[in-house]
Every structure is written in C-alpha cells, then in structure tokens.
Amino acid sequence: MDLDAVRTFVTVADGGRFQDAAAALSVTQQAVSKRIATLEKSLGVRLFTRGARGATLTIDGQAFLPHARDLLRAEERALASVRPGSRALRVDVIGRRLAPASLLRDFRRVHPAAELDVVTLFDVDAAVDAVRSGTIDASFRAVTMPGRRLPDDIEAARVFDEPIHLLTGPAHALAAARAVTPAELAGHRIWMPGLVPGTEWGAYYDALAAAFALTIEITGPDFGTEPLLDTIADSRSLATFVGERTHLVWPADHGLRRIALRDPAPVYPHSLIWHRDNTHPTLAALRADLRTRRAGHSPTGTWAPGWAQRGTDG
Structure with missing residues (x-):
C-alpha cells in the first residue's frame, strides 16, 4: 500500500x-x-x-x-x-556473565539514557559477519588470533585486559594460597570442558598452556556453569580458570576459592570491533567510555598471547 x-x-x-x-x-x-x-x-x-x-x-x-x-x-x-540515535545499540558479548557484559553495565550506569540490545553470538567469525551485515553494531572479542585478519571495513580496538583467576575447591592443594604464579600450576589439572577448539577463547587458553607448560583438560561433556562449579567444589585435584569479572554465584557450602595469578598475571585481551561506517551515536559514546577506562591501565607484569599484543591498542 x-x-x-x-x-x-x-x-x-x-x-x-x-x-x-x-x-x-x-x-x-x-x-x-x-x-x-x-x-x-x-x-x-x-x-x-x-x-x-x-x-x-x-x-x-x-x-x-x-x-x-x-x-x-x-x-x-x-x-x-x-534511525541512528533512535534505536538501541546492538552489542554482542561472549556470555552474559562475562566481563564484556560487565563493561556494558558500567557504561549504562554512566549513560543511563543509552538504549542497549545485548546479544550473544558463538565466536569471532560469527561476530564479524554480523557486524559486516549490520545485524549488530559492535562485538567484544579477542580478535587477532593466529592466521586471522579482520576485513578492511572492520575496525578493532583493544579495550580491556581482564586478569585470569584460578578457581579451586576448599580441599585443593592451592586453596589456601592468596596468589600463585602460572609456573606453579604446572602439574596441576585445569579442567575447562567449555573450551571449543578453533574459537578465540580456545586459542587463548592453548597459548596460555603452551607458555607455562600447563595441562588444560577439555574432556567430558559441558553441562554448564553450575555442574562445573559443583565438580570443582568437591575435587582435591581439579581447578579451573575464570575471568576476574566473571559473575559467578555458588552455594555457601561449596567453599570455592578465587586465587589471583601473578608474576606474570595472565590477562584476556578483550577488543571491541565495529564497522568503520557505523555512525550510531551510542557506539561513539561507548568507544569513548572504553578509552577512558583503559587510559589508566598498565600492562606491566601481565601476559597475553603474542598474537593478542600486535596491533590491538586503540
């Protein structure tokens, strides 16, 4: 009509x-x-x-x-x-409990009028395709994996280095430690059944394991976060890695321990990717907010894969 x-x-x-x-x-x-x-x-x-x-x-x-x-x-x-400025900014995060979602919540507290539509895509390839097609406006990803190159119309900036923690049950040998070095984890079993080969997070933990001679096991079905926490809580030998800003809730009787990693501190390199032609005003505000938060960040004493350190500051 x-x-x-x-x-x-x-x-x-x-x-x-x-x-x-x-x-x-x-x-x-x-x-x-x-x-x-x-x-x-x-x-x-x-x-x-x-x-x-x-x-x-x-x-x-x-x-x-x-x-x-x-x-x-x-x-x-x-x-x-x-219409830019009239619709919500659509942003992809790896998971709603992980650091990128936390960064968006921080942004929303500073910009309460900003409308956000948060989605979760599977991996960096799906995110880049969605950004290029206009399905989403931006995505938080670790983007410079070995052998990967972003298309020319996609921009990326490293916006947040998230420290990685060791999570153990109360009976684990390292449970009483306030901090450990990555080298001290050699010989301990790190269980991460959610790792998927070929993904950016899989590549990160492969590089971490290789750099410090760690054993990261991905065997067994991935039933989700709660069964993983149940297993870690009851185990004397299994531990897992979690991001510092990963939001986890467990029963009080689990007695789980978050242990910082130091000397060096492994960090997960979150980058924001977007299409160079995207003029959404909330995207510009988000990028400015993330630059401000990163301004005081110092990489001294941290570790990230070599592929994550090249060409990602912005």
Missing part, C-alpha cells in the same frame, strides 16, 4: 479539505486528489464525498481511518528501528 497516499488520506480526514491537506503536505491540490483517487481505486471503495463544505468521510472512509493511522504509526516505528 502506498503510504504517501495513506498519509494524504489521514491529512484530508483531519483537516476536512483537499486544499488544506495540500498545504500541510507541501504538494499541489491536484497531487492530493490523485493520491486519494489511487487509494480509492486500490481499495475498491469511495473514501470521501466532496461538497461545498469540503471533504466528508464515507462509511468506508470512517472504517478505514483507524487502520490508516495504525499504518502510519507502524511506518514510524520501522523508521525509528534503524
């Missing part, structure tokens, strides 16, 4: 005169008459009767008017959904 004709119909109905509608729409009276005639032909009914006092709605016109208004409201909603 021609929405210009529908808009013209509503304007005539509101004003009662074709001449007034022409002035309101900045078109000629002939154009108004033509649009109404075309609309009446497509509907197969008369919408107005014209007389000395102007245009009066017919019974069919009265029946059509509320639906015409609905059509125009739907048009406005459709336009607002893609």
